[in-house]
Amino acid sequence: PLPRGVYLCGHSAGAHLAAMVLSTDWMEYGVVPDIKGAVLVSGVYDLEPILHTYVNDVLNMSREVAHRNSPMLHITPAMPAAAACEVLVAVAQHDSPEFRRQSQEYSQALRAAGWTVSMLDLAGMDHFDIIEKLSEESYVLTQV
Secondary structure, three states, X not given: OOOOOEEEEEEOHHHHHHHHHHHOOHHHHOOOOOEEEXXXXXXXXXXXXXXXXXXXXXXXXXXXXXXXXXXXXXXXXXXXXXXXXXEXXXXXXXXXXXXXXXXXXXXXXXXXXXXXXXXXXXXXXXXXXXXXXXXXXXXXXXXX
């Protein structure tokens, strides 16, 4: 029997990749994934701001590539299967202003497109603390 339901979880660049999975038109590939939920932690959802930073010195990413790989720019209306997918966008209080802005805007855009979205702003956490405790049962993000 086929497995029923997949949950995605990613942090930082991993959250970006999980968001790309959500924004993929899977019908183009002849499949309908059974994604039950996604936990996106301190992610980057719009790559254009990276074009103007030292990070792009190594990546050498063009505007075209940044656009193509920015899930914020490819949000599709939630189809019935996607509407059942619960998305949690989590961000740390001490994440950079850009991570915080992108998390807020991405969660709002998903919600506007009909996705079931929750936003979690974790007090006292930074970009690394937020994910390091995920294996602890008592940690709020683990419980959610």
